[in-house]
Amino acid sequence: MAPLIADLCQHKEGNLYVPALDCWLDADTPRPKGFVSHAHTDHYAAHQVIICNPETAQLLTLVKPYGEALPPCRPLRLGREVAHGDARVRLLPSGHILGAAMLHLEHGGSSLLYAGDVRPSGSATAPPAAPLPADHLVVEDTFGALDEAFVDSREGAARVVEFCQSTRQEGASPVLVTMSGCGKAQEMVIALAAAGLTTALQSKIWHFTRLYARLGVPVPLGARLGQETVPDADVVLVTCAYLEHNDLGARLHRPKYALVSGWAATANARHYDAAIPWSDHASRAELLSFIEAVQPRLVWTFAGEGKLARELQAAGIGARHLA
Numbered sequence: 001m002a003p004l005i006a007d008l009c010q011h012k013e014g015n016l017y018v019p020a021l022d023c024w025l026d027a028d029t030p031r032p033k034g035f036v037s038h039a040h041t042d043h044y045a046a047h048q049v050i051i052c053n054p055e056t057a058q059l060l061t062l063v064k065p066y067g068e069a070l071p072p073c074r075p076l077r078l079g080r081e082v083a084h085g086d087a088r089v090r091l092l093p094s095g096h097i098l099g100a101a102m103l104h105l106e107h108g109g110s111s112l113l114y115a116g117d118v119r120p121s122g123s124a125t126a127p128p129a130a131p132l133p134a135d136h137l138v139v140e141d142t143f144g145a146l147d148e149a150f151v152d153s154r155e156g157a158a159r160v161v162e163f164c165q166s167t168r169q170e171g172a173s174p175v176l177v178t179m180s181g182c183g184k185a186q187e188m189v190i191a192l193a194a195a196g197l198t199t200a201l202q203s204k205i206w207h208f209t210r211l212y213a214r215l216g217v218p219v220p221l222g223a224r225l226g227q228e229t230v231p232d233a234d235v236v237l238v239t240c241a242y243l244e245h246n247d248l249g250a251r252l253h254r255p256k257y258a259l260v261s262g263w264a265a266t267a268n269a270r271h272y273d274a275a276i277p278w279s280d281h282a283s284r285a286e287l288l289s290f291i292e293a294v295q296p297r298l299v300w301t302f303a304g305e306g307k308l309a310r311e312l313q314a315a316g317i318g319a320r321h322l323a
């Protein structure tokens with residue numbers, strides 16, 4: 001049995017479980033009841049019942065495998081506190097992507113903040129994170145040391161626009177490559193539109209962008225990439241997965257590719273013409289400020305290799321890494 005995080009949350013079978021709510025947190029395999037913090041594929045599993053923010057419930061219709069039904073979602077609005085037996089629970093914005101939520105739990109005189117993927121500064125499509133104080137903070141350490149290289153949203157947007165404009169001035173075709181169809185893709189569309197640049201979107205990104213607009217985000221829809229053709233647009237925007245199965249070289253004049261992701265800070269980016277380390281995760285400095293604001297007695301980290309927990313311990317802050 002894996003360690004117990006106080007009596008609030010257990011780490012077992014490689015996932016996090018909250019006994020007071022009888023609920024799993026971002027579990028990667030289907031459970032009777034699961035909290036899904038946001039609409040990225042690696043946080044979704046077909047639980048029998050899903051607890052999430054209403055915006056996430058909408059976005060999950062595009063995240064679940066094609067042809068499968070979305071399990072029933074019990075929506076919980078950001079900021080609204082609800083009682084569950086002796087426990088009180090509240091969802092708070094995490095700043096990661098549209099709808100992304102942290103879960104704050106109070107039970108038995110102790111409190112826990114499950115932050116998951118967090119970007120304290122927020123973005124053009126997600127409000128800033130709300131770091132409510134908690135005795136225990138559970139936070140991802142996805143990027144290890146890479147996050148020291150991340151640029152903020154403003155600089156990321158500026159570098160994306162600069163790459164596209166300079167590529168077009170050379171007479172080449174700019175292609176922006178991101179990891180997910182949902183999140184930074186829509187932030188890039190907004191930044192490009194503000195600079196007067198039009199976009200052609202991979203179908204998956206196009207569907208997410210249309211849903212973002214329906215959910216009230218002021219994002220222009222852009223054109224949609226066809227199977228064989230590319231519509232008339234200044235910039236093409238696709239995911240890494242799309243490029244693995246599609247050759248844009250045959251459809252574009254001199255394509256130049258920029259990877260826009262936290263992973264742009266790794267050696268993987270050497271396959272691209274440009275690398276822009278703009279992430280929808282916190283930079284290292286942001287993460288440390290966030291932890292300071294939550295004032296936890298103990299920080300629990302997961303994902304990654306435990307670098308953050310070791311850093312915190314060295315600084316005299318109680319921290320443990322969940323391997």
Ligand SMILES: [Zn+2]
Nearest residue numbers: 038040096117
């Ligand atoms: Zn995510």
